[in-house]
Amino acid sequence: MTDQEVPSPVKLALKLLWFTFWTGFPLKLAFALLFLAMGMINFEARIALGFVMVLASPVTILALPILMMGLDSHIGEGVGIGLLFLLCIPIDIWAYGVVARTYFIERLRLEPPEGIGLSLWIKTAVVGALYLPILWLVVGFTTDTAISVAHSLFEMEFLKGVPVAERIGAELVLWGTVATVVLLVMLLIGLWLAGRVIQSSTKQAQPVSGTYLGRVMRWDLMRVPADQGLMLTAFAGTGIVLSLLFWTALPATTPRPHDCCKKPEVKAQPPYKPIDALNKDEKVIAQLTTQLDALEKKKAEEEAQGKSKRKGKAGKEPAKAPSANAPVQSESKKP
Amino acid sequence: MSMQQSSSTSTRPTALEKVIAFVDERVGLKTLQAKMLNEPVPGGSRWAYIFGSILLFIFIMQAVTGILLMFYYVPTADHAYASTQYIIHDVDYGWFLLSYHFWGSTAMVVCVFAHMSQVFLWGAYKKPRELIWLVGLALFGLVMAFGFTGYLLPWDQRAYWATTVGVEIMDKTPIVGDFMARFLKGGPTPGQMTLSRFFVIHVMILPAALMGLAGLHLFLFRKAGPAGPFRGSVEELKAKSDYFFPRQVWKDIVGMVTVFLAICALAFWEPVVLLEEATPDPGDYHPEPEWYFLFLFQMLRLKIFAGEFGQFLGAVALPGAFMAFLAALPFIDRDPERNIFKRPIALIGWIVVMTTILIFTVSAIINREFLD
Numbered sequence: 252m253t254d255q256e257v258p259s260p261v262k263l264a265l266k267l268l269w270f271t272f273w274t275g276f277p278l279k280l281a282f283a284l285l286f287l288a289m290g291m292i293n294f295e296a297r298i299a300l301g302f303v304m305v306l307a308s309p310v311t312i313l314a315l316p317i318l319m320m321g322l323d324s325h326i327g328e329g330v331g332i333g334l335l336f337l338l339c340i341p342i343d344i345w346a347y348g349v350v351a352r353t354y355f356i357e358r359l360r361l362e363p364p365e366g367i368g369l370s371l372w373i374k375t376a377v378v379g380a381l382y383l384p385i386l387w388l389v390v391g392f393t394t395d396t397a398i399s400v401a402h403s404l405f406e407m408e409f410l411k412g413v414p415v416a417e418r419i420g421a422e423l424v425l426w427g428t429v430a431t432v433v434l435l436v437m438l439l440i441g442l443w444l445a446g447r448v449i450q451s452s453t454k455q456a457q458p459v460s461g462t463y464l465g466r467v468m469r470w471d472l473m474r475v476p477a478d479q480g481l482m483l484t485a486f487a488g489t490g491i492v493l494s495l496l497f498w499t500a501l502p503a504t505t506p507r508p509h510d511c512c513k514k515p516e517v518k519a520q521p522p523y524k525p526i527d528a529l530n531k532d533e534k535v536i537a538q539l540t541t542q543l544d545a546l547e548k549k550k551a552e553e554e555a556q557g558k559s560k561r562k563g564k565a566g567k568e569p570a571k572a573p574s575a576n577a578p579v580q581s582e583s584k585k586p
Numbered sequence: 587m588s589m590q591q592s593s594s595t596s597t598r599p600t601a602l603e604k605v606i607a608f609v610d611e612r613v614g615l616k617t618l619q620a621k622m623l624n625e626p627v628p629g630g631s632r633w634a635y636i637f638g639s640i641l642l643f644i645f646i647m648q649a650v651t652g653i654l655l656m657f658y659y660v661p662t663a664d665h666a667y668a669s670t671q672y673i674i675h676d677v678d679y680g681w682f683l684l685s686y687h688f689w690g691s692t693a694m695v696v697c698v699f700a701h702m703s704q705v706f707l708w709g710a711y712k713k714p715r716e717l718i719w720l721v722g723l724a725l726f727g728l729v730m731a732f733g734f735t736g737y738l739l740p741w742d743q744r745a746y747w748a749t750t751v752g753v754e755i756m757d758k759t760p761i762v763g764d765f766m767a768r769f770l771k772g773g774p775t776p777g778q779m780t781l782s783r784f785f786v787i788h789v790m791i792l793p794a795a796l797m798g799l800a801g802l803h804l805f806l807f808r809k810a811g812p813a814g815p816f817r818g819s820v821e822e823l824k825a826k827s828d829y830f831f832p833r834q835v836w837k838d839i840v841g842m843v844t845v846f847l848a849i850c851a852l853a854f855w856e857p858v859v860l861l862e863e864a865t866p867d868p869g870d871y872h873p874e875p876e877w878y879f880l881f882l883f884q885m886l887r888l889k890i891f892a893g894e895f896g897q898f899l900g901a902v903a904l905p906g907a908f909m910a911f912l913a914a915l916p917f918i919d920r921d922p923e924r925n926i927f928k929r930p931i932a933l934i935g936w937i938v939v940m941t942t943i944l945i946f947t948v949s950a951i952i953n954r955e956f957l958d
Contacts, residue, residue, distance in 0.1 A: 273633070277844040284851045294855070415956065416887035420949045427945070464825040497850075505674050505681035507859050512675040 257359060257453055260446025261439060266358075267350055267449060268375070268442075272308045274346035275339070279307060281493055282338050283331075288500040291331030307339040309347060309372050310379030310445060317384050344368045349474065351452075356470045361456035374448040382444055386437045393433045397426035623831035628814030630826030631834035634708070635812070636841035637701035642800065643842040644694045647849075648732075649793065651687040655680075659739070661785040663778040666741035667863040674858065685853035691733050693849050695878045698729050706936060709924030710813035716916035718806045721799055723913055728796050730878070735788040737876055738781065746864035747873030749776055749784070751883070755901040758894075763902070775866055816924040872957045874950070881946035884953060 257263070286292045307315070315336075319326070326332070348368025355363040364370070401422040405413060413421070459466065476482040508514070599607065610616050627635075658677055660669040673680035702722065705711055711719035738749040753776070757767035772779025814823070828834070861871065875883050882905065885891065891900035919932070926933050 277840060277847065280844065280847040280851065284847055284854065287851060287854045414889050416884065416949070416953060417889060419952050419956065420884075420888075420945065423945060423949050423952065427948075463821055467825045501679065501682060501854075503678040504676075505857055507857055508675060509671060509860055512671050514675070 257450065260444075260450055261442045262446070263449055264442040264446035267347075267354060267371070268308070268310065268445065270350045270354075271343065271346045274350055275308075275342045278342050279335070279339055283335055285493060285497055285500070286329075286331030286335060288497050289331070290329070290500075291334065292327060292329040294327035307336055309343045309375045310441075311383060312336060312339055312343070313376045313380035314383035317380055318387055321384055340372075344372045347371045352473060353470045355453070355456060356459055356466050356473075359453060359456070360459055360466070361453060362459045364452060364455050367452065370452060371449060374451075375445050378441075378445050378448055382441050386441060389437055390430065390434050394426065394430040397429040398422075401425040623829065623835070625808065625811070625830040627812055627828050627830055627834055629818060629823045630828040631830075631837050632815070633837055633841070634704050635834060636838050637697050637704060638807075639838035640841050640845050641694065641697050641701060644690055644697060644845065644849075645796065645800070647846070648687060648690045648694065651683050651690065652789065654683055655687060656789065661739070661781055663741065663781055663864075666739065666781060667860070670740040670742075670860060674860070681857050682853055685857040686849055688858045689849045689852040689856075691736060692852075692877070693845055694729055695733060697845070698726050702726060703936065703940075706932070707926045708813060708816050709926065709929065709932075711916045712919065712922065712924065713916070715806075715810050715813065718803060718810060719916050720913060721803045721806060723909070725796065725799050725803060727909075728792055728799065732788065732792050732796075733876055733878065735784045735792065738776070738784045739788065740858075740860055741781065741864045742860040742862060743864055743868065743871045744861050746776060747868055747871065748875045749780065751873050751875060752879070755882075755886075755897075758898040759902045760898070776864075813924070816926065872954065874954065877947065880950040881943045884946045884950035887953065 258266070283292070345368060351367045351371055352363040355361045355367070404410065404425070405418050405422060410418075461469070606615065655673060658669055658673045658680065660666060670684070673684050675681070677683075705719065705722065734749075734752055738745045753767050753770055756770070757763050759766065770780065770783055771777075772783055818826075874880065882901070886897060886900045888900070891897060921929075923929060
C-alpha cells in the first residue's frame with residue numbers, strides 16, 4: 252500500500268474499530284469495576300460482564316438496548332449498567348478522535364476533519380444499531396439449526412454407537428464450523444458497511460503535506476499534552492480517588508458465603524452507657540422503695556386496726572406471739 | 587551580593603539530589619537507569635510487546651497476594667480447608683485477595699500463551715534469540731507447575747481430585763513417572779505429605795526457579811535486543827525507531843493497569859467458592875483439572891487414548907513430543923524470513939494448534955454438562 256491509497260472498507264473499519272476499542276477499554280473497565288464494587292451492577296448471566304465490555308464499543312452501544320428489547324431479555328439489573336453505557340459514549344468519542352487523527356495523518360496522508368471523533372462515533376453507532384440485531388438473529392438461528400442438525404445426525408442408527416467424547420467433539424466441529432463461517436461472513440459484511448461509512452469522512456479531508464518522518468513526528472507530538480506535569484497530576488489524582496472509592500465500596504466479607512460458614516444473624520445490641528444505666532437503676536430502686544414503703548405503711552395500718560379489734564376482745568382471749576411471716580422493718584427505715 | 591547569594595542557592599543541590607548522588611556514587615544508579623530505559627526499540631514501541639512486562643507484573647502481584655494469604659493459610663490436611671474458609675469468610679478482604687490470586691494465575695496462563703504466540707508469529711525465536719525461546723519454554727513449564735501445585739492447597743473436593751487425576755497422568759511417564767508420582771503423593775492416596783510437598787514446591791521451589799529463569803530471560807533479551815516488527819519499509823522503521831522510555835514504558839503501564847483491572851473485576855464477579863472438604867470419596871463430584879488442562883483431559887477421554895498405552899500416548903508422549911518440537915523449533919526453522927504471512931506452514935500450524943485446544947476445551951465443558 253502506498254501512502255496515497257485509501258485501504259479497503261473492511262481494512263479501514265477493522266483498524267479504526269480495533270484500536271478505538273482498546274483505547275477506551277481500560278477506562279471503561281475502571282468504571283465497571285467501581286460500579287461492581289459499589290453494588291450498582293448485578294448481572295444475571297455469568298458471561299454478561301464480557302458482553303457489556305464488548306458490547307459497549309462504539310458500534311454496539313446502541314445495538315445492545317435494541318437487542319434486549321427485541322429479544323425480551325436483560326443481562327442484569329442495577330443503575331450501574333445504564334450509567335456505564337452513558338460513560339462509554341464520551342470515552343468512545345475521545346478514543347475515536349485520538350485513533351482517527353493518528354490514522355488519517357500517518358496512513359491516509361489526510362488532514363483529519365474537525366470533530367472527527369464525534370462524527371465517526373455517530374456513524375458507526377447507527378450502523379451498529381441497524382446491523383448488529385440482524386447479525387445476532389442470523390448467527391443465532393444458524394447456530395441453533397446447526398446444533399439440532401448435528402445432534403439429529405448422531406441420533407441415526409448407525410452412528411448411535413459413537414462414544415460420548417467423540418460424539419461431543421464431532422458435533423461441536425460440525426455446528427461450530429457452520430456457526431463460525433456464518434459469523435465471519437456477517438462480521439465481514441458489517442465491517443464493510445462500517446468501512447464505507449468511515450470512508451465518507453475521508454472524502455471531505457484535505458491531503459497533508461510533508462515527509463513520512465514529518466507526519467510521524469506530527470501525530471506523535473499531537474498526543475503529548477502541553478502541560479505534562481498537569482496531566483500526570485490529574486492522572487495520579489484520578490487513580491488515587493478511584494482506588495479509594497473502590498476500597499471503600501469493596502465488601503470486607505465475601506459476597507458469596509459457603510453453606511458451611513454462613514454467619515448467624517445477630518441483632519446488634521445497643522451500646523452500653525454506664526451513667527445512663529446507673530441513673531435508670533437508681534430510679535428503679537427509688538420507685539421500688541416507695542412501693543415498699545407504701546406496702547409497709549399499709550401493713551402497719553392493717554396491723555394497727557387488727558390490734559384495736561383484738562383489744563376489744565382482750566378480755567375474752569390471751570395475747571398471741573408475733574408471726575414468723577410478719578415483715579421486718581426495712582433498713583432504710585432505720586435511723 | 588544578593589546576586590551571588592541567589593546563584594549559589596540555585597546551584598546548591600537539594601537533600602534529595604544529595605541522596606541520589608550518594609547512592610549513584612556507590613551503586614551506579616544513573617548508568618543502570620540509562621541501561622534499563624534507553625534501550626533502542628527497532629520500529630518503535632508497540633502494543634504487541636507488552637506481554638513480557640505484564641507477565642512480570644502478574645508474577646509480582648501473585649507473590650504479594652500469596653505472601654498475604656500465607657499469613658492465614660495452614661498447610662496441613664486437618665486445617666487447610668478450614669483456614670481457607672477462614673480467609674474467605676473471616677479475614678477482612680481475604681475473599682478478594684484469594685480470588686485475585688486465583689484469577690491472577692489464570693491471567694498468567696493467558697498472558698504466557700499470548701506472549702509465546704506473539705514471539706512465534708513474529709518469528710522472534712530465530713537466530714540469535716534461540717536461548718531466549720528455550721528459557722521462555724522453561725518458564726512456560728513453571729507457570730503450568732504453579733497452577734498445578736497451587737490447585738491442591740484449598741483442600742476441597744475439586745483440589746483433591748484434580749491433583750489425583752494429575753498425578754495419575756504423571757505416573758504414565760516412563761522411567762521417572764512412578765518415582766515422580768510417589769514422591770508427590772508421599773503415600774498411596776493424597777494426604778498430609780502430598781499437601782506439604784505441593785505447598786513447599788508452590789511457595790519455595792517454583793518462585794525461586796521462576797525468579798532465576800526470568801532474570802536469565804531478561805538478560806538474554808537485553809543482550810540480543812528486541813527483534814522489532816517483521817515487516818515495514820526502511821523509512822518507516824527509521825522514522826519510528828525509539829527508546830524503551832517513555833513510549834514503550836507507557837504502553838507497558840497501560841497494559842499492566844488493564845490486566846490489574848480485569849483481574850479485580852473477575853475476582854469480584856466470580857469470587858472463589860470452595861466445594862466440600864476433600865475426602866477420598868468423590869461422591870457426585872466429577873473430577874476435572876483447571877481450565878487450561880481441560881483440553882488434555884478431554885483428549886484422554888477419546889477411545890484412541892484408552893488403556894495403558896493409550897493413556898501414555900495421550901498424556902505423555904504427544905504433549906512431550908510437542909514440547910520437544912517447540913524446543914527444537916529455532917534449530918529446525920533456520921529461514922531468516924520473519925513475516926508470518928510469508929511462512930504459511932507456521933501460520934497454519936499455529937491456527938491448527940489453537941483451534942484444537944479450543945475445540946477440546948469447549949468439548950470438555952459440554953461433557954461436564956452432559957455428566958451433570
